[in-house]
Amino acid sequence: MAKHQRRSDCPINYAVELFGDKWSFLILRDLAFKGKHYYVEFLKGGEGIATNILADKLATMEKEGIVVKLVDPAHGSKFIYKLSRKGIDLVPLLVEFIVWSAKYDRDTAADMKFVNKAKKDREGLVKEISDQLKKVLSA
């Protein structure tokens, strides 16, 4: 099978080849924490992603099994996006991003209740969010 030529098999490299761009983690954020599931919701995510970039990133994440794309049962003409198990397993990473940025960005809009919970009981928080997303996935 023809495959994209990897630069190395380093695990950090695997991640940056997938997510090393200005947008992927924002889409993952919307899926993981903001209850967003529709293309137009990601498009209006707040940072002004262009529609072609959004389409491209969603297609890549679907192909890589991070996001699942389903026909919306409520609107047969629409698609609904959800995090897969592989995507849900990115929650710990997203939590670390938030904790770090909240510590070092003076102008952060981070939710400090969330940050404090992450610092006090990181595993509990990750489990809580992951369990919720697994429910969404199997709904």
Added chain:
Amino acid sequence: MAKHQRRSDCPINYAVELFGDKWSFLILRDLAFKGKHYYVEFLKGGEGIATNILADKLATMEKEGIVVKLVDPAHGSKFIYKLSRKGIDLVPLLVEFIVWSAKYDRDTAADMKFVNKAKKDREGLVKEISDQLKKVLSA
């Protein structure tokens, strides 16, 4: 002071505006886990970073206080790069990248001893690495 216009104050956005590229995390990996400190060492990191991109990323990380650049006491004509406290605080994030990639990349070259330690005692592992890097920083 003139500042780069941010897209939002979201903590995930703060991180992707800093690190959302194909290279920054590889340089951080070299600094955090591989004991690399010199420009030429990053250049030969294995993934083939171009020298202009490396120079640009190092300059950004220095400006953002993630990396410190010092005149090498051993070779007055050379510079040595180290992770700052802010950079060392990225270790938990790097560990999560490794754990996730090791789980999902069939061809991963991840060190499974490291991964198992991370899964069993994540905090202990982070502390061990961070303490070592703090020693390096204050050396």
